[in-house]
Amino acid sequence: MRNLKNVRHAEVQLQNELPLTATAWDTASDAVICTFGPTETNPVIELRRKRQDTYFSDPVAADVFECIASWDAPCPLPGLACDRVLSLHYFADNLSACLVLEGGDIIIVREEPLPGEDKIEILGSVDVGITAAAWSPDEELLALTTRANTFLYMTREFENVAEITLTPQDLQASQHVSVGWGKRETQFQGKRAKALRDPTVPEKVDEGKLSSNDDGKTTISWRGDGAYVAVNSIEQGSRRVIRVYSREGTLDSVSEPVDGLESALSWRPYGNLIAGIQRLEGRVDVVFFERNGLRHGEFTLRLTEEERSSWASNIHLSWNIDSTVLAVHFKDRVQFWTMGNYHYYLKQEVPVMVDPEYPNLFAFKWHQEKALRFVAGASGSILDMDFVFDVAHGSTVPPNDVGAVAVIDGKILKLTPLRLSGVPPPMAHNEVALDSNIVDVAFSKSGTRIAVLMKDRFSVFMWSFKTRPIAPPILESSYPLSGAPESRPRQIAFRNETEVYILKSSGPNATAVERTTLETRETNTIYHAADSEQLVSIFASLTHEALWLSHTGQPGQSIAYSTVKADSSGELVVAPYTEGPAVDTQWAEAAVLSEDEHILISLTRTGALYANTRLLAKNCTSFLVTKTHVVFTTSQHLLKFVHLTRAEVMDVPPDTPETDERCRSIERGGRLVTVMPTIFAVTLQMPRGNIETIYPRALVLAGIRSFIDRKDYRSAYLTCRSQMVDMNIIHDYAPEQFMESVHLFVDQVKRVDFIDEFLSRLSEDDVSQTLYKDTLKTAASDDTQPNGNVPVKALGKSKVNRICDAFLALLEKRMDTNLHNLITAHVCKSPPDLESGLRLVARLREESPEQAEDAIEHMCFLTDANRLYDNALGLYDLELTLLVAQQAQRDPREYLPFLRKLQKLPDTRRQFEIDNYLGRWAKALRHLHKLNAHDELRAYAIKHVLYKDAIDVYKYQPEQLHDITHIYADYLYDQSMYKDAGIAYESLSLYTDAYKCYHLAHLWRESMYCAMMVPLSAEELRSHATTLATTLTDESRDYVSAAQIHAEHLHDIPGAARLYCRGSRFADATRLLATHGHQALIPEIVDAGLADSMGSMTDLLADFRGQLNAQVPRIRELRVRRAADPLAYFGGDPTTGELGVDIPDNVSLAPTDASTLAGRTMYTRYTGKTTASRQTSKTRRREERKRARGKKGTVYEEEYLVNSVRRLIERVNSTVPEAEGLVDALLRRGL
Structure with missing residues (x-):
């Protein structure tokens, strides 16, 4: 859906004695090398260099062309009236040009010859003459065909490496068999159709007859990788054949016979197609061949009978270097065709001035490195032009973002509003037919007006989107261009709804921008280019309030930008924009951030994306700007979103589509067509031409946040629902606002099932900080959100419960209409508040049994019926339990006998049985206490391990408390919980059991105390203390506690000192020995302990x-x-x-x-x-x-x-x- 836009137009009119005969590119300096002559009257060849900075000249000035060399070139063949330049090639590495002449001479011209070298030298000559010549893409081989039907390969040193004779036997090299794949005859047409005729036999078999317009010439074209070369020549005067040779000179294939095939030939550099021209009765086709010689599709040139016999009588073809554009050049013009989804579009037609004296001289050459730059020259003028691919789309600012896209196809303008109708190319929702080829197209601010630029006028169409189906655009008016037909219109732009601007070149030093006011039909020039200035493009700002210009000054200067807007008096003022990048950017869009602050987003040919002077990305392939985002694709097949703010604070997301909403993967090679923020959609076009509309999270979430800020909760909810966005964002993005606007949410959403869905999807996660964290940088502090609300986590309490409580408070007054929502709010709490919901049903049962049944049915739908049955039973309301059981469709044989049994019991016993059935043993225990069933309670506590609950209910009954505590202590002892068991025994004054438990728990102080309270005898007490010390020493490694037992209870001072030393408590050891008068033992005990410790420490280190x-x-x-x-x-x-x-x-x-x-x-x-x-x-x-x-x-x-x-x-x-x-x-x- 991309069009070709003219961004460079340099034209020089030629008034010279010698006509222009050939052109070539000096890729090192981007200069054009030209040959002039020879002619029949003046057999002289001039080799000239055109200055790169020359844009317009009329007539040719002395300083436009620099003469490199000039020499006489008489034709050596008597059959030729004059010699002719078949091939001109310039070698930028050694500053030399190679000319191949039809008379047979191969000439090298050196701009800076070395000592011993001639400036002009004839390196070789073919006596019989040369019919065609072409250099290989790597400049290593020269392919030649001669008048003697031979094919030659020559190296760059002009050594002959291969010579092949073109013979009629070559036609037997390929045995072509076509089974008719893809043709109508081979498609299924019914079971009897096969019997009518053999579909593999064509109705007409081509014999390769020559066209009546055949010029008899031979042409050569190399494949892009230089591995094969194609030669188009006439065989035996009756058939034109395309031969394919390998680089080694081996015949690979010949083409199948094609009637009317002419000499035009161009091998697509990509390698899959060889293009030629077939002239049939009533039409002219561009036909394609595969390398094996078989036909592979065609398209028809849109020519009338008169055109076919006049300027289209001689046609040549040339693919550009990246295989995207096919140039079809005629006698006085060039057409540029592109292909998408197997349809060929005529994107541009460029006329070239031709001198009537030399009508058949035409030179065309693509640049070898810059894919869309070319030079086209004839006897009257020479053009140096450059194109870029660009999408003509409408506004991307809501509400005008209808996704309008215009595709140029010759005289047909294909229009599609992608937001309303996603028609894939090459089809379109509407097609507008005009009477001349289209140059450019632009949309107004609203998209309802379309300005279509042609070579001599522009037309404005009205396109209404209000009717369904959308009606075709209606011609509103046409406006002739001033200076037509001499002027060359290049681009058109809309400002607001009533002003159209046209960039055109009107001859020497006359590139200007004109404004036409549609209401008054007045046209005036608002900007004239200076002598050395070249206007590159014009475009409207994002909101169509201002016009922007891009232009270049002196050679070597980068593209600069200026803005055109009305001042306070209404006059248009052109002001230079000083914040642009210091590199050449060919695509640009401008937006207004504030009243006096703009931002320019621009892109270079190499993929560098800039925001003013700041580099955003180095691998950008396409970009668009919306009111809130800069959207661009990368060569890594990612679609990225950058918030539209000041350039210095723009944050470009990393290549992490898994974790960042601003980045997502797309299909390989996808490029942006348009963005429609109103429906959160982005349309991409894939390399093969099909389009795809996606809904990136960044746009969806930006739209949802915008709805929430405007308190449009219905739109926010419906967007979440359709785009599968977690509905928690409706609350989490602005929690305080939502809690204050619950009534708005209910009133706007209205539908009960929608409110139920919202409540059922609530979760405790704050999705505004996790899943959908807002990536827009603001000056807000860490504890506030961009909208000024406090984060969910800072509000305390369960988020789900807080929201449900707010809905309950509101909906209590709307029970008649929102009963289901009330039930849902209870059930969706965390944990579910089923008891409150059941109490509501119990209250309804008394007022409206029908509503109660409806509520119970809804509760059974929302939660597990068995769980709901248990909760109803836990309320001790048997009628409510019966209602739940009936709605849950439980088997009556299961619950009716059980409920009848409960109905017969006293209240307290019934409650005990219910709680025991439900496993609520602690509550059941309390019911037993009310029944004064101590023995049953004691057994129940032992069975369900409810000792603490039993102790709590008996805390004011000492006798029962002592009994329960004793069995609890025994239980703790059995469970090896010796510390707790010892405490329990000690609380009951059972010191014998207590000191044993403390001993097992290694609590020596408590154990010694209880042992002394038994009381034990002195010998038993000493034995117990020795056992404790041994346990602490061997098992716990608690040498300090063991030393205290030895010193205090066993009165073993030397043993205690040794234990202190083992515990590295040397100071305590010396103090203890000195205190008890054992100073003499210090060297024996302490020094020995120090030696042992020092040895251990040394080993450890x-x-x-x-x-x-x-x-x-x-x-x-x-x-x-x-x-x-x-x-x-x-x-x-x-x-x-x-x-x-x-x-x-x-x-x-x-x-x-x-x-x-x-x-x-x-x-x-x-x-x-x-x-x-x-x-x-x-x-x-x-x-x-x-x-x-x-x-x-x-x-x-x-x-x-x-x-x-x-x-x-x-x-x-x-x-x-x-x-x-x-x-x-x-x-x-x-x-």
Whole structure:
């Protein structure tokens, strides 16, 4: 859906004795090399260089062309009236030009010849003459055909490497068989159609007859990679044949016979098609061949009978370097055709001035590096032009974003409002036929007016979107262009609804922008280009309030921008924009941020996207601007959104479509067509030409947030529902506002089922901070949201319950209309408040039994019927329980006998039975207490382990409390909960059991106390203390507590001192010995303990040092290896995917689902296959085991070693206090 827009137009009118005969590009300087002559009257050839900075000249000035060389060129063949330049090629690496002449001479012209070299040199000559010549794309081989029907290969040093004779036997090289695939005759037309005729036999078999307009010439065309070359020549004067040769000179194939085939030939650089011209009775077709010589489609040139016999009598073809545009050049004009969805569009037609004296001289040449730049020249003028692909779309600002797109196809304008009708190209919703080829098209602010530019006028059409179906556009008026037909209109733009601006070139030094006011039909010029200035483009701002210009100044200067807007008096003022980038940007859009602040988004040919002077991306392929976003695609097949703010604060999302709403994957090669924020849609066109409309999360969420800010909760809800967005955002984005506007939500949404759906989807997650975090940077603080509301987590209480309570408070007054919503609000609480819902039903049962049954039915739908039955039974309301059981369709044989049994019991016993049935044992225990059934309660507490509950109910009944506490203590002892059992026994003054439990719990103080309270004898007490000390020493390693027992209860001072030393408490050991008069034992006990501790500490430190010496150098070695060769270190391969499978470069990795299933969220679209999930889980567990082992030589070794050193450091730090105490003790003892 892209059109060709003219962004460079440099024309020089030629008034010279010698006509222009050939052109070539100097790719190093972008200059045009031209040859003039020879003619019959003046056999001279002039080689000239056209200055790059020359835009217009009339007549030709002396400084426009620089003469490189000039020489006499008499024709050596008597059969030729004059010689002719067949091929002109310029070698930029050595500043030389090669000319191949029809007379047989091959001439090299050197601009800067070396010593011993001539400036002009004839390197070779073919005596019989040359009929065609072409250099290979790599400039290494020259292919020639001669008048002797031979085909030659010559190197760049002009050495003949191959010579092939063109013979009639070549036609037998390919045995063409066509089975009619794709033709109407081969399609199924009924079971009897097959008997009518054989579909594989065509009705007419072409014999290869020559066209009546055949010029008899031979043409040569190379494939883009230089591996094959095609030669189009006449065989034996009766048939035109295309031969395909390999680079080695081997005949590969010949074309099938085609009647009316002419000499035009161009091999598409991409390699799949060879284009030619077929002239039939009543039409002229561009036909395509495959390399094997078989036909492969065609399209018809749109020519009248008069045109076919006049300027279209001689046609040539030329593909551009990237195979996107086919140039069809006639005697006085060039047409540019593009292909999309197997349809060929005529995008532009450029006329060229021809001198009547030399009507058949026409030179056309594409630039070898700049795909859409070309030079076209004839005897009257030479054109240097450049195009860019651009989409003609309407406004992207709501409410005018109808998605209007215009596609130029010759005299047909194809129009489609994509928001209203997604018609795929090459079809269109409406087609407008005009009487001349279209140059450019523009939409007004509303999109209802369309300005169509043609070569001599522009027309304005009215297009109404109010009727259904949408009516075709109606011609409102046509406006002739001033200066027609000499002027060359290039671009058109709309400002508001009533002003049309046209960029046109009207001859030398006359490039200007004209404004036409549609209401008054007045036309005036608002901007004239300076002498050395070239206007590049004109375009309207985002809101169509202002017009922008882009232009270049002196050579070497980058493209600059200016804005055209009305001042206070209404006069238009052109003001330069100083914030543009310092590089050439060919595409641009401008937006207004504030009254005096603009932002210019522009894109270079190399994919650099700029916001004013700031570089946003280096790999952009297309972009659009909306009121809130800059939307662009990248060469990594991603669609990205950047919030439209000041350039310095723009935040470009990373390439993480899985986690960022501003980035999503698209199909490989997709480019933007238009954006429709009103329906949150983006339309993309794929390389093959089909379009696809997607609904990116960024646009959807921006629309939802906008609805919430305007308190349009119905639109926000419906958008969430249709786009499968978590409905929690309606509350979470502005929680305080929502809680104050619950009545608005209910009044706007209205439908009961919609409100139920909203309540049922509530969750505790704050999706505005997780799943749908607003990526727009604001000055808000961390505890506030962009809209000024407090985050959900800061409000306390359960979010779900808070919302449900708000709905309950509102809907209590609307029970007649919103009964289901009331029930849903109770059920959807966290946890579900089923009892409140059932109480509401019980109240309704008394007032309106029908409503009660309806409410119970709704509750059974929302929650598990068995759970609801249990909750109803738990209310002790047997009638309500019966109602629930009936609505839940339970078997009456199951619940009726049970309910009858309960009905017969007294109230308290009934409540006990119900709670016991429901497993609410604590409540059942209290009912037994009310019944004064102590023995039953005691057995019930033992059965269900309800000792604490039993103790609580008997806290004012000492006798029963003592009994329950005793059995509770026995239970704790059996469960090995010795500390709690000891406390329970001690509370009952059962010291014998208590000290034993404390002993088992290693609580020596409590155990000694209870043992003394028994009381035990002195011998038993000493034995118990010895046992405790031994346990603390051997099991708990609590040497300090064991030392206290030895000192206080066993009165063993030396033993206590030894235990203090084992616990590194040397100060306590010396103090204890000195206190009890055992100073003489200090050297024996303390010094020996110090020696043992010092030995242990020395061994420990040696282990630490050994581990560090072994692991730290290894870590350093691994990090050096990782820095030197990361790929080998991690064991990866750049040519394999995650599963180790080779991924071809030409296969798209982005699934079509990513762009067609708009309903999937960014977190669910990649989890469609459970097999991958299971495989991933298994692989993850295996990798975790490898990580834990840290085997040497694996990728996890470094991580394992680092963790080992970390643990070592922690051990060292914990050893420091012990080491410090040891050092102090050694110093005190002088050791």
